[in-house]
Amino acid sequence: MSLMRIGVAGVGRIGAMHARNLTALETVDELVLFDPQPERAVALARELGAAAVADPDTLLAGVDGVVLATPTDTHPEWVRRTVAAGVPTLCEKPIASDLAELIVLIADVEASGVPVLVGFQRRFDPAVIELKRRLDAGESGTPYLVRAIGQDAAPPDLGYLPASGGIFRDLLIHDLDAVPWLLGEPVVEVFAGGSVLVDRAFADADDVDNAVVVLRFAGGAHAVLTGGRHNPAGYDHRIEVLGSAQSLVVGLDPRTPLTSLEPGGPQARPDAYPGFPERFARAYRNEMRVFVEVVAGRQANPSPVRDSLGSLVLAEACERSRRAGRPVDPASVPADVGIGPAAAVEVAR
Numbered sequence: 001m002s003l004m005r006i007g008v009a010g011v012g013r014i015g016a017m018h019a020r021n022l023t024a025l026e027t028v029d030e031l032v033l034f035d036p037q038p039e040r041a042v043a044l045a046r047e048l049g050a051a052a053v054a055d056p057d058t059l060l061a062g063v064d065g066v067v068l069a070t071p072t073d074t075h076p077e078w079v080r081r082t083v084a085a086g087v088p089t090l091c092e093k094p095i096a097s098d099l100a101e102l103i104v105l106i107a108d109v110e111a112s113g114v115p116v117l118v119g120f121q122r123r124f125d126p127a128v129i130e131l132k133r134r135l136d137a138g139e140s141g142t143p144y145l146v147r148a149i150g151q152d153a154a155p156p157d158l159g160y161l162p163a164s165g166g167i168f169r170d171l172l173i174h175d176l177d178a179v180p181w182l183l184g185e186p187v188v189e190v191f192a193g194g195s196v197l198v199d200r201a202f203a204d205a206d207d208v209d210n211a212v213v214v215l216r217f218a219g220g221a222h223a224v225l226t227g228g229r230h231n232p233a234g235y236d237h238r239i240e241v242l243g244s245a246q247s248l249v250v251g252l253d254p255r256t257p258l259t260s261l262e263p264g265g266p267q268a269r270p271d272a273y274p275g276f277p278e279r280f281a282r283a284y285r286n287e288m289r290v291f292v293e294v295v296a297g298r299q300a301n302p303s304p305v306r307d308s309l310g311s312l313v314l315a316e317a318c319e320r321s322r323r324a325g326r327p328v329d330p331a332s333v334p335a336d337v338g339i340g341p342a343a344a345v346e347v348a349r
């Protein structure tokens, strides 16, 4: 088995975790780190026995693949740079937060032929992968209803809000990606609402801190997605699929922050998931493993950039629906950025 040299750009919260997970892989023997705050890269490199470099060009010289864990607004420029260098890339989500920019970026990435994976970690979560396998195999029967819950334990730093893109593009985008991917069907209608209940700072940022979305799929199934910025019991992410043959759930285990009032029912424990790194630890480890397998050409890309179009269109539709107080056809969204109805159907798929 040939060993690989992998780079990580941006070693903040999630980049440092990805770097640690990469060092645990037998297939990776060299890790190279870059961050414009050099002390961060140097400290982490010392801890992991990696190398820290001073600029992006040095990072990209001679690596087999690169993980981008930089702020969202730097993703399009970074991805252009990595594909121009011919370096397979895993870019944190979202790869772009503006639809028109995303459409151009997808064309550039696809023209380059360089694999680019988007870090929607649910697609790498072993339990979610098993859920998709069962749905694809028809083991659950006809899907009737999907319920997804995405509750942060604590709100993000309030300074983060103005550039976050709002709760649909920032938080619910994960399930706007995962749920249509799981069902493998286009969404034909979106209805969304939201409230400010946690902190007035969300209203000041023209955002909401609790939201609900109803998706109607072409086959008639519905999905109800909920998301919130404050759940003092802990971090809670679940997806439930109720079908004609099975009712399945991911994210329900002894650390799920729920207290049942039924005799013998589960009780929230002190080690309830404090945040996404703990809840999705298996998914993030697998994400790095899959990435190096894609780099080695041994596995297909499970999260290509084109798929990001569907979730971003849905997030835009949610924002419009919340503001207008009425359902929105997601196929109407792309027309506003100059792509026609046929492409819009393709986009929503």
Ligand SMILES: NC(=O)c1ccc[n+]([C@@H]2O[C@H](COP(=O)([O-])OP(=O)(O)OC[C@H]3O[C@@H](n4cnc5c(N)ncnc54)[C@H](O)[C@@H]3O)[C@@H](O)[C@H]2O)c1
Pocket (backbone or CB within 6 Å): 009, 010, 011, 012, 013, 014, 015, 034, 035, 036, 037, 040, 069, 070, 071, 072, 074, 092, 093, 094, 119, 120, 121, 276
């Ligand atoms: N998939 C997930 O579950 C998940 C979770 C958290 C964050 N994210 C995404 O990861 C990205 C990073 O988020 P974070 O919370 O780790 O942020 P962070 O602020 O903790 O870290 C970002 C790091 O990037 C560095 N940086 C800034 N500009 C850079 C540039 N031009 N080139 C290279 N590095 C640069 C910063 O110095 C910092 O160290 C965001 O896009 C975010 O949406 C994804």
